[in-house]
Amino acid sequence: MRSKMTMLFPLLLLTFLSTVRLETESDNEIIPQLTETGSQERGQANASDQQHNCVTDVNSVLREMSALLGALKVEVRHLREDNEAQAAKVRELELQKTELDKLKEQYQVRLEINSDSKITPLLNQGMETAQTSDPEQTCKPDINSVLREMSALLAELKAEIRHLQKENEAQAAKVRELELQKTELDKLKEQQQAQAAKVKELELLRAEMDKLKQESQAQGGELITIKSRANITENQVEALKREAEVKRVAFSASLLGTGSQNIGPFNTHMPLVFKYVVSNIGNAYNSHTGSFTAPVRGAYHFEFYVYGHNSHPLGAVLVKNGEHIFIAYQHSTSPHSISSSNGVTLLLEVGDVVFLRLWINAWIFDNENRHSTFSGHLLFTM
Incomplete structure (x- = not known):
């Protein structure tokens, strides 16, 4: 658009020079005629004045x-600068950059097409008119045509400017809207x-928290x-305690608690209960x-002593679970006691x-001297 407007000024200058040349040639033709006849001079002077006035009016226009x-x-130019500034703002908006660039390109192409289609024919026509036409014959019609064009x-x-102003206003509104959207987007x-x-x-x-x-x-x-x-460990300690306690197993008891007494004879085996307990470590013996009763599996040692008079046999048997194991027996005719x-x-x-059993018969x-004992x-455990 700017280049086409620049080309318009040579056309105007050419038209102005043609008008001046026409005026000069007209003056040169009028002066000799004035020397010949006075009446013709006055008529031609009036025509020259009209032509001069016409040229002056054209120059003024x-x-x-x-x-x-x-x-x-x-x-x-100002509108173009405003448009470029607004286009720069639009380019800053990332989301609308592509769309605004396309609008700007379309707008520039349309403006150049309109300018080329309107100004170029006029320039060509003016150049052709200035070069080929006769200044005396075509001056006034060409000037009128140029003026009309x-x-x-x-x-x-002017219409294009109004259109540009409207588009600029629309773009400004769009820029404001995009700026609001950008502000909202920044907030988001x-x-x-x-x-x-x-x-x-x-x-x-x-x-x-997971850690x-x-x-x-x-x-x-x-x-x-x-x-x-x-x-x-506690169970082991308890087991060790129990084992330690169990390992400490020992007892010793005599037949009578108080007084003196003969037990027997009986015609059958009778269990002997040793009532006077001297010691019972581990409480394995029942008085x-x-x-x-054996509290743990192991090796146990037992001893038993029996005492009596010679008038009857003396005997006791050690029994394990009803099984006859060992016997201590004595029968003598001496007048002394036996054991x-x-x-x-x-x-x-x-x-x-x-336990111990009294032997048959x-x-x-x-007595208090504890002659008959069971220990x-x-x-050790096994």
Whole structure:
């Protein structure tokens, strides 16, 4: 558009020079005629005055139109600058950059096409007219034609300017709308960044909580292991205590608690109950039944002593779970008292029972001197 407006000025200058040349030639023709006849001089002077006035009016119109074209050119330049500034703002908006660039390109192409289609034919026509036409014959009609075309061009330029102004206003409104959208988008981005920061913080907290939970679970597992070990250790300690307590098994008892007495004779085997307990470590001996019950599997040693008078046989049998093991027996005709003893080491299982029986038709005596005794103890566990 700017280049086409620049080409318009040579046309106007050419038209102005043609008019001046026409005026000069007319003056040269009029002066000789004035010297010939006075009447013709007055008529021709009137014609020259009219022609001079016409040229002056045309020059005035051309100057006004040139000034108007200059003003329009400045206004178009300002509009163009405003349009470029608005296009720069539009380019800054990332989301609308492509669309606005396309609009600008379409607008520039349309403006160049309109300018080429309107100004170029006029320039060509003016150049051809200035070169080929006879200044004397075509001056006035050409000037009128140029004036009409320039008036039409000015009207079109004004319409184009109004159209540009409307488009600029529309673009300005669009720019404002896009700026509002950009502001809102910036706010959304800030909110999104804040939310992302919060999410990141929450993820860190969650990771820390998961780590603490894993550590807690690991500590819980370790605690369970420690408790299990403690329970095992406690059980082992209890077992060791029981074993230690069980290992301390020993007893010793005599037949009567008080007084003196002969037990027997009987025609059958009778269990002997040794009631006076001297020691009963581990409580394996029962003074009510006279039996010893093995608390653990192991080797046990037993000894028993019986005392009596010579008038009857003396005898006692050590029994294990009803089985006759060893016997202590004595029968003498001497006038003195008699006694007998025996001992044995047995492998007993837990719960095995050992006790003494009075032999058939035999008797046994005891008093405060504790002649008849039954003793036993654990040698070792197995």
